[in-house]
Amino acid sequence: xxxxxxxxxxxxxxxxxxxxxxxxxxxxxxxxxxxxxxxxxxxxxxxxxxxxxxxxxxxxxxxxxxxxxxxxxxxxxxxxxxxxxxxxxxxxxxxxxxxxxxxxxxxxxxxxxxxxxxxxxxxxxxxxxxxxxxxxxxxxxxxxxxxxxxxxxxxxxxxxxxxxxxxxxxxxxxxxxxxxxxxxxxxxxxxxxxxxxxxxxxxxxxxxxxxxxxxxxxxxxxxxxxxxxxxxxxxxxxxxxxxxxxxxxxxxxxxxxxxxxxxxxxxxxxxxxxxxxxxxxxxxxxxxxxxxxxxxxxxxxxxxxxxxxxxxxxxxxxxxxxxxx
Ligand SMILES: Cc1cc2nc3c(=O)[nH]c(=O)nc-3n(C[C@H](O)[C@H](O)[C@H](O)COP(=O)(O)O)c2cc1C
Numbered sequence: 439x440x441x442x443x444x445x446x447x448x449x450x451x452x453x454x455x456x457x458x459x460x461x462x463x464x465x466x467x468x469x470x471x472x473x474x475x476x477x478x479x480x481x482x483x484x485x486x487x488x489x490x491x492x493x494x495x496x497x498x499x500x501x502x503x504x505x506x507x508x509x510x511x512x513x514x515x516x517x518x519x520x521x522x523x524x525x526x527x528x529x530x531x532x533x534x535x536x537x538x539x540x541x542x543x544x545x546x547x548x549x550x551x552x553x554x555x556x557x558x559x560x561x562x563x564x565x566x567x568x569x570x571x572x573x574x575x576x577x578x579x580x581x582x583x584x585x586x587x588x589x590x591x592x593x594x595x596x597x598x599x600x601x602x603x604x605x606x607x608x609x610x611x612x613x614x615x616x617x618x619x620x621x622x623x624x625x626x627x628x629x630x631x632x633x634x635x636x637x638x639x640x641x642x643x644x645x646x647x648x649x650x651x652x653x654x655x656x657x658x659x660x661x662x663x664x665x666x667x668x669x670x671x672x673x674x675x676x677x678x679x680x681x682x683x684x685x686x687x688x689x690x691x692x693x694x695x696x697x698x699x700x701x702x703x704x705x706x707x708x709x710x711x712x713x714x715x716x717x718x719x720x721x722x723x724x725x726x727x728x729x730x731x732x733x734x735x736x737x738x739x740x741x742x743x744x745x746x747x748x749x750x751x752x753x754x755x756x757x758x759x760x761x762x763x
């Protein structure tokens with residue numbers, strides 16, 4: 439999660455038995471290195487140890503200036519992170535090729551490679567990721583998701599079975615993302631046939647997340663009806679290089695109302711920048727998925743993982759009683 443998951447959140451999530459990602463979007467190479475060093479320290483690993491976390495890149499940022507894109511990727515690869523996540527670009531295949539050639543060049547230990555996760559939002563994209571790119575892990579992102587996504591995406595309960603229907607038997611594991619906050623959600627998706635799930639918004643409301651206290655409070659107080667898919671915040675902050683068709687789900691506030699109401703962009707930007715500086719919840723940016731409704735307190739990342747696993751087991755046990763009866 440760009441702007442939200444740093445080394446501490448990724449490390450603590452992995453330490454609890456899940457798998458954490460640093461969101462490297464908008465970071466410089468030295469900032470990525472700092473976050474990876476922090477994760478390494480928290481996991482008590484030496485510089486020589488592989489790093490059991492992943493790093494997520496916004497592919498359009500790599501594409502903007504390819505030599506700089508290579509520098510950004512090289513920080514993670516030289517730190518031997520376990521996985522790289524790519525999404526939102528027009529030439530993702532090129533970066534996958536680069537990562538695989540880096541692995542081959544650096545003679546990574548036999549049997550180890552950088553796992554490539556790609557997030558998709560349609561069957562068409564899924565088929566490209568499976569057949570052309572041979573990704574190691576496929577993530578299906580439904581329209582309920584917090585943060586950026588494709589505006590035309592289907593809800594998760596339709597997208598997942600549609601992708602499962604074309605997934606070959608020897609295809610990559612499929613993970614589901616979007617609006618998932620509880621162990622019950624996780625159990626439901628596992629029953630539907632995915633190999634795992636991705637939770638974003640739930641982890642924004644952790645002690646380790648880079649979101650500030652005001653943003654976390656907004657999320658704790660928000661209901662699912664408060665979220666909206668919009669391009670208003672990208673217009674307000676001037677991040678307009680996203681691929682065609684991408685918007686993002688965030689908490690609705692006056693910035694969205696102003697953009698939708700036709701307020702001139704200069705005024706929108708001034709108000710937005712001031713609100714960001716003052717931490718004013720009425721206009722600042724708080725990305726959130728629909729599952730924010732069920733997020734009611736700030737916890738540690740480890741507690742979130744443990745709670746979700748216990749809740750998931752309870753629901754899966756219930757499912758097995760349905761079969762028995
Ligand atoms: C604050 C925030 C930042 C995100 N940044 C990225 C990103 O950099 N790259 C990406 O592929 N997805 C990003 N996402 C989307 C997540 O990968 C995931 O699809 C989403 O969080 C799942 O939905 P949920 O938030 O409802 O759990 C982000 C989501 C949030 C909430």
